[in-house]
Amino acid sequence: MRRVILLATGWQPDYWDSDKEAPYYRTIYSEIANWDDLSNACPLPGIGIYIMQKRGDFSSNSFVYLKIKGMRYDPNTKHPLFSLEFLAKSNIKSSDLSSKLSPENRRFFSAIEPKEIIQILNELGAELPEKWKKLLDITEEIVSWQDYIGKNFLEIETMSLSNDEFEDRTATLLNALGFNVGQKGHTLPGEYPDGIFYFGDYAVVYDCKNSSNFVPSADNIRAIEKYLNDEKRVRGENNIYPAFIAKSFGPQYKEGVFYLTVNALIYLLYKKLLLGSEFTLNPIMKMLYNKTPLTKEIIDKEWRGGLAQTPLL
Numbered sequence: 001m002r003r004v005i006l007l008a009t010g011w012q013p014d015y016w017d018s019d020k021e022a023p024y025y026r027t028i029y030s031e032i033a034n035w036d037d038l039s040n041a042c043p044l045p046g047i048g049i050y051i052m053q054k055r056g057d058f059s060s061n062s063f064v065y066l067k068i069k070g071m072r073y074d075p076n077t078k079h080p081l082f083s084l085e086f087l088a089k090s091n092i093k094s095s096d097l098s099s100k101l102s103p104e105n106r107r108f109f110s111a112i113e114p115k116e117i118i119q120i121l122n123e124l125g126a127e128l129p130e131k132w133k134k135l136l137d138i139t140e141e142i143v144s145w146q147d148y149i150g151k152n153f154l155e156i157e158t159m160s161l162s163n164d165e166f167e168d169r170t171a172t173l174l175n176a177l178g179f180n181v182g183q184k185g186h187t188l189p190g191e192y193p194d195g196i197f198y199f200g201d202y203a204v205v206y207d208c209k210n211s212s213n214f215v216p217s218a219d220n221i222r223a224i225e226k227y228l229n230d231e232k233r234v235r236g237e238n239n240i241y242p243a244f245i246a247k248s249f250g251p252q253y254k255e256g257v258f259y260l261t262v263n264a265l266i267y268l269l270y271k272k273l274l275l276g277s278e279f280t281l282n283p284i285m286k287m288l289y290n291k292t293p294l295t296k297e298i299i300d301k302e303w304r305g306g307l308a309q310t311p312l313l
Contacts, residue, residue, distance in 0.1 A: 002044070004045045005044055049094045069084060145270045146266075149273075152169060167186060174195075194208040206243045212247040221254055264299065279303065
């Protein structure tokens with residue numbers, strides 16, 4: 001029997017970062033069905049999740065990939081003990097993973113079907129360590145949402161591109177999403193935004209920032225506001241919004257400007273490929289009007305469809 005063991009703690013912020021035997025006092029081992037079968041199947045893949053408890057709220061810490069080397073329980077108290085080995089730290093917050101789990105899998109310890117947790121991890125854009133994937137012992141190919149996307153677009157986020165190439169590929173990505181794109185930036189002499197994309201009666205003036213954890217400076221804000229006002233004069237309408245497009249952003253946001261990550265735009269393209277003729281850009285209008293950021297969570301809510309509804313190949 002192959003399952004993925006989910007373990008949660010708020011005991012210490014780095015509890016899952018070292019090998020140990022983790023006891024779960026004041027619980028009983030039978031809270032996991034088929035305990036003996038799972039114990040005999042060890043080693044099993046595991047995930048260490050951080051949660052909020054009396055000692056603190058560590059739910060913003062990244063979850064950890066584990067190897068469950070053994071499972072036993074105290075014959076007197078019946079509380080379970082999990083012998084585990086640290087494999088790798090994820091790039092996803094524990095709270096993001098927990099929010100997608102069923103109530104049954106949000107307990108201190110539980111077991112989950114491999115395909116179910118893989119679908120969730122793929123939706124989160126998690127990178128699965130090779131050592132952990134081998135423990136899954138799944139014969140089918142593990143398909144991630146990135147597998148639907150071509151190299152040209154994935155490299156916008158992962159490769160060290162020149163600023164001009166970053167602008168060019170971003171414009172191509174926006175065009176692939178179905179926007180009408182007017183690229184400017186390095187293609188024109190003078191002071192212009194990197195581009196403007198529009199659909200229906202809405203338009204977005206954008207500046208590309210070829211960096212991670214980008215935080216706009218006062219000069220960046222003044223520039224995008226100038227570009228916005230210039231475009232308003234040209235278009236003679238008010239449904240125009242300013243935006244920065246970058247690999248990722250730092251925590252300091254200025255209200256009134258949209259922050260579009262490359263990853264979110266690529267994920268939206270994945271949704272378009274899955275939905276086909278049912279895909280529409282209309283939810284973007286609502287986001288602009290309500291000043292809602294474009295995130296994977298919002299995309300999953302507004303554009304139904306994804307690996308959760310798609311079998312592994």
